Amino acid sequence: MDWSKSKSIFIVVFLILNVFLYSLYLNRHTEAQLVEVLGEKTIEAQLQDDHITYGVLPTNLEKASYISATVKNFEEEQIVLQNAQKIVVENKNKLIVTLKDPVKISNLDQEESYRNFLQFQVHEGASYALWKVDQENRKITFFQRLNDRKIYYNINGVLTAYLNDNDEIIRYEQTLLDNIEEYNKEKTLLPPIQVIQALYGKRLLKPDSKITEMKLGYSTLIQLKTQVFVPTWEVRVKTQDDVHEEYFVNAVEGKVIDFQLDHTRVDVVDDALDIKEVNEE
Template structure:
């Protein structure tokens, strides 16, 4: 047998096979791109038909990592001293701070006034972002953030401030997450348009509505006694035809619509489950 000739034949056959597999890959990749483009065109057409509009969508946010951290336990002896603050620690991880002399907010209608109070009077106040102001109840809520991304509705990363009829803050409550670190592995994220398509398919976007904001942050994926794990999450705000405001949270990795109320699970209940196991 001419081994040299046989070797050449084998090389030629494998070369043909490689070319065939590569051609098959290119065809499938092209078809996938066509399907993706078709899907985007379809959702955009449906949005136009229902007169659903949206602001400029975020771009260049293709990947993000899962986030992990721990619930911070406070020790009264280790807290910074402040003559104007009377501090009580509740359940080890919650500060209840009474101001001996209430601090007046500069302007109740100006968001910057609330931020100024937090940065001047609350430990690590700059690591929280204003989320909601309730003028009727005289309460403002701040969520913790990392790398300019908000951690949505985690009961262990919130500051709540209370003011009186004179616009003076007399009390605030604080919980904090510490040791926040991103996973080394980056995850591919759903694009904003894909998220909009998910909401539309679930009939959460009504005709004549407008998407006013889309931001990437984090929501709770796992909430154990101390350890917390967070998944990249799209926050979508929608204004309906009658002016009502709706807000939705979508897992940016798997595309699930998240019920943020689930994040208020009582930690004691989780502890009981762990103990039984």
């Protein structure tokens, strides 16, 4: 047997085999890429597949500033309210007001119904907006706002009004953020569709649900003596079972915010705090 000739044949066979395997690899790789491309869907298509719908999204909110604030010290000024039977300052930062004459609310679920109460019965009441009506516990929660943007679940910017059985406000507790300032440099905000994508990616949006509303507000970023707040998207969702859910996304970084701890803090009343009566009739 001619070894040189056999050697040449083996080399040619190996070269052909290598070319064939490389060609097969390229074909498989191309097919895999094609499958990935075909498998990629836009967020709109994914939402459509899960029957998740939304209406017209906000289009004019591209930039916003961080804001800072301090906590109001109610002991530093004399609070005078005409319809107040008793005014108590608790731990310097909480105002507790008992009304002489209860204030009737015609429609508990309608924000307009609280306008006179906020304007004439509450210290700096125009700074608050309706957030939640709790019929079972007979209380109404308002969040402080800046330029119609709510500051979500900050214990130092909450007004809680208490009702009697006739839907009349008889007492309220108030905390207030003071010296609110906007930072000069505005930040570019995530567009609403990317916010929806962030929620969808975490599987928070259930199939057959509807996004009913998206608004821009603020959430607490730093909570020290001077607090800092970041622009935040509020997303309201109605599920297939007619359950209303709310989600919050940092409008700058895209992080989903969990307010569970702040929910608890809003409702907590520490009876051990020092109480000082500043006005009682």
